[in-house]
Amino acid sequence: MARDLRAGYDRQVIVNQLPGSRVPYFMKSGHGPRSLFAGHVVTRLARAEDTGGLFDAAIWAAGRGAELPLHRHTKSNQAVMVLAGQLDLNLEGRTYRLGPFDFASIPAGTLHGHRAHGHHTRFLEWTTGGDGGKLPEALGVITEFCGIPAEIEALTANQQVCAASLDTAFENGAASDAPHVSTVPPAGATPYILESGEGERLIAGDQQFTFLAHQGNTGGEFISLTTRGPKGDRIPRHFHEKHTECFFCLEGAMTMWAFDEEIALGPGDFLHVPAGTIHAYRLDAPSNNFMGILAPGLFEPFFRALCDPYPGYDFPAKPWPFRFDRVIAKLPELDLRLVEGPPQR
DSSP states (O other): OHHHHGGGOOSOOEESSOOSSSSOEEEOTTOSOEEEETTEEEEEEEOGGGTTTSOEEEEEEEOTTOEEEEEEOSSOEEEEEEEESOEEEEETTEEEEEOTTOEEEEOTTOOEEEEEOSTTEEEEEEEESSSGGGHHHHHSEEEOOOSOOSSOOOOOHHHHHHGGGGTOEEOOOOOBSOOOOBSSOOSSSOOEEEOTTOSEEEEETTEEEEEEEOHHHHTTSOEEEEEEEOSOOOOOOEEOSSOEEEEEEEESOEEEEETTEEEEEOTTOEEEEOTTOOEEEEEOSSSEEEEEEEESSTTHHHHHHHOEEOOOSSOOSSOOOOOHHHHHHHGGGSSOEESSOOOOO
16 A cells, blocks of 8 residues: 555655655755745745645744734634744734744634744744745745845835735734733634643653644644654654645754655754655654644544643653554554554553
8 A cells, every 4th residue: 555655756855945746855944945025034845836735834034123014814724833033923903922932823814913023033834725825935035045134124015915816915903912822722713822832732652742733723724733752762654645744843853764765853954744655753862842734634633542631841751651552443543554563662
């Protein structure tokens, strides 16, 4: 079965360039096509043509004062994680100051905008369901510059008009100074903020998982979670038939295998693993943290089977039970195909 799924691939992982088709590829931190847009340098990590139409992803970088005015997307669901600096995010008239590893979910129809508060602000954004993620590339200017723009440039009236063709409508509005955060994702598709470390926390062995977004928050288009753990063994090689898995290293170091290629990931590195790609990972530093984006979100039951609720905010000093037996019992229901035996823990 794995051989049939791989028939369309050349088994080579493309490095530091967007492939233009749904194949495995790796983007080292800082690499990717860049656009100068409204005082931001936006580096593309993924486009619809690279992900089989599943999502767009980019890293935005800006200095204090750069902003994107209030706007809505009719179809696009967005999520944001701050990587450095501080970002003032306006959601439906309320202002939230986000710091590193804070997360925001922005469903379609949400009035939102942002202003960089830190001098070196960077955030990861991904978009599903519409064309909102294409704004910087379509309306900005191609640039080789990879730093923080020295000048703050406002979005022009012409750019705001052209944005209408990209599922985006800019609106007037004022923000109130009323910060609000959540501790777990809500049940449905409503805008919310999670402070760093907050979310639904689960445990399996020595790895702690935190759900940032469930299927219910995104209309099933994706799930997102972070994984924290110590240096350890490689997980079993496996593949998925129906969903794409992406890995973004936040802290520490990890080794990934995609087909027969070994890839080292450090902070800011991104690996795209489409359905049918045999893959595995290993955590290599004493303390590690990476974010996973899985689209569509149908792999959520795997984590429900493997993990138990966990009160802590980091991986434990003493590993908890590793209940892979529960995964094996539900294997026919899960989008998981093992290429080698389950781990012996």
